[in-house]
Amino acid sequence: MNDKFSQLYQKVVMEHARTPHNFGELEDFTASGEGDNPMCGDSFKVYVKVVDGVIAEAAFTGAGCAVSKSSASVMTEQVKGKSVDDIKTVYEKFQEVVNGEVAPEDADEKLGDLLAFAGIAEFPVRIQCATLAWEALMEALD
Amino acid sequence: MFDHKEFRKQFPILNRTVNGSKLIYFDNAATMQKPKVVTDFLVDFYQSSYSNIHRSVHTLSHESTQLYENTRQKVAEFINAPLPKRGTPQNIVFTSGTTDSVNLLANSWGEQNVKAGDEIILSVSEHHSNLIPWQMLAKRKGAVLRFVSICDDGELNYEQFETLFSDKTVLVAISLMSNVLGVVNDGKRIVDFAHAKGVPVFFDAAQAVVHSKIDVQQLDCDFLAFSAHKLYGPTGVGVLYGKTELLNKMPPWKGGGEMINVVSLNDFSAAPSPFRFEAGTPNIAGVVAFGKTLDFLNEYKGITEYETELTNYLVNRLRELNEVEIFSGNNTVGIVAFSVADIHPHDLTHFLDQEGIAARAGHHCAQPLLSFFEVNSLNRVSVSAYNTKDEVDSFIEALKKALEFFAR
Ligand SMILES: Cc1ncc(COP(=O)(O)O)c(C=O)c1O
Numbered sequence: 105m106n107d108k109f110s111q112l113y114q115k116v117v118m119e120h121a122r123t124p125h126n127f128g129e130l131e132d133f134t135a136s137g138e139g140d141n142p143m144c145g146d147s148f149k150v151y152v153k154v155v156d157g158v159i160a161e162a163a164f165t166g167a168g169c170a171v172s173k174s175s176a177s178v179m180t181e182q183v184k185g186k187s188v189d190d191i192k193t194v195y196e197k198f199q200e201v202v203n204g205e206v207a208p209e210d211a212d213e214k215l216g217d218l219l220a221f222a223g224i225a226e227f228p229v230r231i232q233c234a235t236l237a238w239e240a241l242m243e244a245l246d
Numbered sequence: 247m248f249d250h251k252e253f254r255k256q257f258p259i260l261n262r263t264v265n266g267s268k269l270i271y272f273d274n275a276a277t278m279q280k281p282k283v284v285t286d287f288l289v290d291f292y293q294s295s296y297s298n299i300h301r302s303v304h305t306l307s308h309e310s311t312q313l314y315e316n317t318r319q320k321v322a323e324f325i326n327a328p329l330p331k332r333g334t335p336q337n338i339v340f341t342s343g344t345t346d347s348v349n350l351l352a353n354s355w356g357e358q359n360v361k362a363g364d365e366i367i368l369s370v371s372e373h374h375s376n377l378i379p380w381q382m383l384a385k386r387k388g389a390v391l392r393f394v395s396i397c398d399d400g401e402l403n404y405e406q407f408e409t410l411f412s413d414k415t416v417l418v419a420i421s422l423m424s425n426v427l428g429v430v431n432d433g434k435r436i437v438d439f440a441h442a443k444g445v446p447v448f449f450d451a452a453q454a455v456v457h458s459k460i461d462v463q464q465l466d467c468d469f470l471a472f473s474a475h476k477l478y479g480p481t482g483v484g485v486l487y488g489k490t491e492l493l494n495k496m497p498p499w500k501g502g503g504e505m506i507n508v509v510s511l512n513d514f515s516a517a518p519s520p521f522r523f524e525a526g527t528p529n530i531a532g533v534v535a536f537g538k539t540l541d542f543l544n545e546y547k548g549i550t551e552y553e554t555e556l557t558n559y560l561v562n563r564l565r566e567l568n569e570v571e572i573f574s575g576n577n578t579v580g581i582v583a584f585s586v587a588d589i590h591p592h593d594l595t596h597f598l599d600q601e602g603i604a605a606r607a608g609h610h611c612a613q614p615l616l617s618f619f620e621v622n623s624l625n626r627v628s629v630s631a632y633n634t635k636d637e638v639d640s641f642i643e644a645l646k647k648a649l650e651f652f653a654r
Contacts, residue, residue: 105651106265109600113593118654144592145609145622167622169592170652230596 112223112230113170120174125181126163133161137243139236146172146233150180150240159183159191164240169233171224176237178217188245194218195238201225202234248548254632256281256542267602270637275425275453275581275628276606277475280539284479287538291531299530300504300521314530317537318520321485324540325470326461328490336490339520340533343484344452345375347471348419350486350523351448352379354499355417355469362388365414367445369394369402370618371424374611376450380419394420396618399575400427404435411443418447422454422470426610426626427574428557428581430458433465441466446492452476456630457553457579462487474532479539483532486523493519500525549631554579556629556638563642569649573624581628583610586645589652591625597651601644 133151140147146168153161162180167173183191198218200206204225211219221234254260257279262269271279291313297306299314315334321327322335329335341347360366366380370393384391392415394407402420418440423430433449440447446468451460455472462470469492474483488496498505498516502525507515516522543549557579564570564584573583586594591607598605606626609616616624627641 105597105647106600109597113651115654118652144607145613145616146592147622169590171593173590227596230592233592 108223108226112227114220114223116178116217116220117170117174120177121170124164124173124177126177127165128163129165130161130163133163135244137240137245139238139240139243141168141172141232141236143232144169146236148172148176148237148240150176150237150244152183152241152244154188154245157189158185158187160185162241164237168236171221171230171233172236175221175234176240178220179237179241182216182218183241191241191245195242198238199235202231248546248552248631250552250631250634253546253549254634256283257632258282260632264602264604265600270601270603270633270640272627272629272633272637272641273604273606274456274630274633275428275476275610275626277481278456278478278630279632280480281478281542283542284535284539288480288531288535291534296531298527310530310534313534313537314528317533317540320537320540324460324544325455325485325487326463327487328463334520336519337487337493339486339488339493339523340528341471341484341486341523342482342529343473343475344373344450344471345379345484347484347486348376348379348448348450350499351419351469351471351488352383354496354523355492356380356383356387357499358495358497360384360387360389360416363414364389364416365392365410365412366390367392367394367407367410367415367418367420367440369396369420371396371400371427371429371612371615372419372421373425373450373452374613375452376419376421377614389416390414393614396427396429396615399577400424400429400573401575401577402429402431402436404432407436408439411440411445415443415445418445419450420447421450421452422460423451423457423579423581424612424615425453425581426583426612426615426624428453428457428578428583428628429575430454430577430579433467437466453581457581458550468492474536474539477539478543479536480529480532482529483536488519490519493523496523498522498525502526546631550579552631553629556633556635557582559635560627560629560638560641563638564645567642567645567649570645573619580630581626583624583626585621585624586649589648591623593652594625594645594648597648598641598644601640601647603641603644605641 130151148166208222299311448469475481505525569587595607
């Protein structure tokens with residue numbers, strides 16, 4: 105398979121897709137949001153527990169492709185312990201990377217595993233796969 | 247005997263490469279590629295005969311009008327619609343596509359004939375275009391939609407269908423062939439039962455017209471629709487067939503030029519069918535090129551047999567793979583829906599695209615059907631007469647590669 109495709113489906117992505125972290129409904133969530141992609145039928149619900157403006161817990165349910173599922177998994181890991189304002193900044197930076205506006209090597213290191221999704225910029229039709237869970241999160245935080 | 251090699255040669259696009267591999271176009275149910283005679287004809291028509299139709303006495307207008315009306319005749323012959331002794335077949339209305347045809351029917355026939363409490367029978371496997379217009383009508387009128395279920399093999403549940411009728415039933419609107427499962431419905435059985443109850447029948451033949459011979463007189467359906475682009479023809483052209491006496495009772499839906507007899511400042515009288523439903527300048531070049539498409543298709547015999555054989559081959563090869571679950575039943579032509587264990591359809595079709603194979607993933611504009619199967623997304627490959635067994639073999643090899651890739 106060609107490099108760009110293999111880059112997209114790299115180890116981190118495949119691992120999170122196969123065994124997603126934080127998969128399941130939160131028992132005591134304070135907010136939730138939904139993200140649907142009508143083009144492919146992918147659909148996720150994201151739950152957060154916000155305490156004093158900080159995300160204490162995050163989880164998700166739903167179904168989708170490897171990219172959307174692993175993105176949801178990585179996202180829920182990354183947002184824990186961050187303030188709602190910080191998360192909005194992270195999302196902005198993440199969008200810059202997946203849209204190919206900022207090269208992964210120039211991106212903020214704090215994005216961590218989120219940078220695994222940089223390869224999606226090569227496949228514009230799939231960018232929404234990487235951002236679907238984020239849309240649901242933003243709805244929850246609004 | 248169908249000469250598939252000769253047929254394939256007529257489609258220049260099939261020689262291109264995609265992502266470094268030779269294109270394998272397996273998304274025919276979405277739309278079909280066009281033969282060179284049709285695309286050449288479009289250019290030629292614009293360069294030599296083009297003019298507006300029905301409006302002027304000059305020679306160009308006469309030529310365009312004749313080509314346009316000849317196509318109406320060809321469409322009527324293609325689906326064996328009754329022909330008038332002379333003049334234009336009133337039972338063939340040109341629209342912009344199947345979707346437009348259904349909207350015409352729902353807004354014209356529906357507006358006139360459906361009232362609060364009335365019931366319309368559809369099936370759970372309808373394409374959204376034969377669902378949403380009826381939902382909109384039902385909401386407007388306070389009417390009720392009732393749904394025929396399907397059996398495990400994707401066949402309509404005919405027994406349950408018969409139980410859906412009541413004295414409130416005013417219409418049956420069902421696809422002759424599902425765009426997801428490729429299952430061919432028994433149109434005659436549907437019409438016979440509905441007519442015995444005095445209920446008219448509309449068939450969405452967008453897929454059926456491609457893979458089977460449509461004979462509206464034998465079916466005795468009241469209305470039927472399809473799109474030219476799914477049948478090797480240009481985009482933006484569709485057909486609504488209706489029994490002439492029914493069409494002439496229906497009010498116009500869109501108003502404008504061409505659809506009138508007499509107009510005063512405050513009133514108009516509508517022209518007879520089909521003109522009352524063709525307001526404004528239609529897709530003249532598209533319609534005329536569709537006529538050329540039908541000429542082209544008429545030159546080939548045995549297309550359906552070839553497609554059936556190819557589909558069977560495809561299904562059998564897919565069955566060799568334990569990871570594959572096929573959702574289409576046995577009675578399918580052209581279209582096969584399937585899932586692959588542990589690979590989401592979106593990931594798989596993206597992988598296949600890297601190998602030059604155009605397939606499709608998603609809900610295929612039939613979300614209720616996928617809910618019925620309790621899945622969010624399915625893979626669909628759809629073949630046509632220009633596809634080959636070699637392409638099926640390449641597709642199976644790519645599928646095996648994908649299984650390896652995603653098992654890393
Ligand atoms: C069964 C069926 N009905 C209706 C349609 C809608 O056709 P169009 O988009 O050409 O209006 C399609 C196209 O996908 C179809 O497969």
